Amino acid sequence: MLKYILKKLLFMIPIIIGSTIIIFSILHLSPGSPVDMIVGPNVTPEVYENVSKSLGLDKPLITQYFIFFGKLLRGDLGTSILQQKPVLEIVLERFPVTLKLGILSLLLSFSIAVPAGIIAAVKRNTAADYLSMSFSLLGISMPTFWFGLILLYFFAYRFGWFPTSGYQTWRHFVLPVATIGLTDAAVTARMVRSSMLEVIRQDYIRTARAKGLRETIVIIKHAFKNALLPIITLLGMRIGWIFGGSAVMEIVYSIPGIGRLMVDAIYARDYPIVQGSMLILVISIMLGNMIADLLYAWVDPRIKY
Numbered sequence: 333m334l335k336y337i338l339k340k341l342l343f344m345i346p347i348i349i350g351s352t353i354i355i356f357s358i359l360h361l362s363p364g365s366p367v368d369m370i371v372g373p374n375v376t377p378e379v380y381e382n383v384s385k386s387l388g389l390d391k392p393l394i395t396q397y398f399i400f401f402g403k404l405l406r407g408d409l410g411t412s413i414l415q416q417k418p419v420l421e422i423v424l425e426r427f428p429v430t431l432k433l434g435i436l437s438l439l440l441s442f443s444i445a446v447p448a449g450i451i452a453a454v455k456r457n458t459a460a461d462y463l464s465m466s467f468s469l470l471g472i473s474m475p476t477f478w479f480g481l482i483l484l485y486f487f488a489y490r491f492g493w494f495p496t497s498g499y500q501t502w503r504h505f506v507l508p509v510a511t512i513g514l515t516d517a518a519v520t521a522r523m524v525r526s527s528m529l530e531v532i533r534q535d536y537i538r539t540a541r542a543k544g545l546r547e548t549i550v551i552i553k554h555a556f557k558n559a560l561l562p563i564i565t566l567l568g569m570r571i572g573w574i575f576g577g578s579a580v581m582e583i584v585y586s587i588p589g590i591g592r593l594m595v596d597a598i599y600a601r602d603y604p605i606v607q608g609s610m611l612i613l614v615i616s617i618m619l620g621n622m623i624a625d626l627l628y629a630w631v632d633p634r635i636k637y
Contacts, residue, residue, distance in 0.1 A: 336629075340622050344615075351614045352404065352607070356397050359603050365389065366413045366601040387413060400607065409611070410604035412597075419608040423590060429499050430589035433508060433578050438570055440513030441520055446563070448517070449524025453532060454551060464521060471518025480511040480584040497586030508581045516570065523566050527559040534558075560631045568624025571616070 367384045384390045388399065403410055409419035452464040487507060488496045498504045531537065532555050540550045579591025590609055597605035 344618050355607055355610045364601050369601050409608035412605050413602050414600055419604045423608055426590045426593050436509045437512035441516035445517040445520035446524055449521040452525040453528030468518045468521045471515050476515045477580045483507050499587050508585045527562045531555045531559040564624050564627045568620045571620030
């Protein structure tokens with residue numbers, strides 16, 4: 333297993349390098365410049381050139397990339413153009429907030445979706461199945477930001493049960509976690525139901541029932557365990573999108589996380605922050621996929637070989 337982990341980590345290196353090239357190129361080739369945000373429209377060419385030179389933006393693009401990549405190898409993500417602070421320091425300030433929001437949303441999503449999907453599969457074509465899949469279809473069809481605004485309007489503005497913004501107490505996280513968790517649960521529940529339906533039709537499930545095993549043991553020990561692989565795939569994707577996927581909710585609920593930091597930096601053309609945030613997003617997605625691969629081997633020992 334250790335050899336497998338090391339192999340996966342080595343495969344991540346060229347992906348990270350390729351990602352830095354793509355991110356860097358898209359940022360620097362897109363219209364606009366950080367200099368425009370600093371000096372404003374009414375400025376002399378000499379001032380514009382001096383500011384551009386001070387930021388290192390006057391050098392050829394390939395030179396700028398190698399400077400950025402050289403700092404990255406030393407663990408330096410650069411310095412924010414507008415805030416004049418190390419990017420790593422800024423990101424680490426926002427990291428715990430996004431991590432907390434993502435993990436709580438993930439736990440809520442799977443704690444609802446897994447039981448709902450299992451019940452819908454076991455009680456197929458019954459009222460429980462129709463009710464579960466109706467709510468799932470509603471959640472898939474509903475835009476996440478719109479659902480967040482609806483919860484914000486009723487439970488924060490009309491009823492006053494929860495704060496409208498911030499992150500200081502647990503009450504600040506209830507609405508954003510519910511928004512992300514419930515919408516994600518809709519997709520996950522359908523995946524669980526589909527995977528369970530495929531498994532419970534197998535011969536070994538009929539054999540387990542014929543032996544007189546209790547239905548709970550048949551469903552949990554025999555059916556659900558063998559239906560886990562597609563669910564783990566979805567879990568790996570969700571782990572990877574903990575940082576980037578919550579950006580919209582961080583804006584809606586005014587939560588100062590990495591997602592909102594990245595969006596604000598894009599508008600401000602703060603290249604170092606965007607590059608650092610996107611790099612963390614890429615690494616988190618790859619780590620999520622690696623965790624999913626390790627869980628595959630734990631659930632099904634045949635995968636190890």
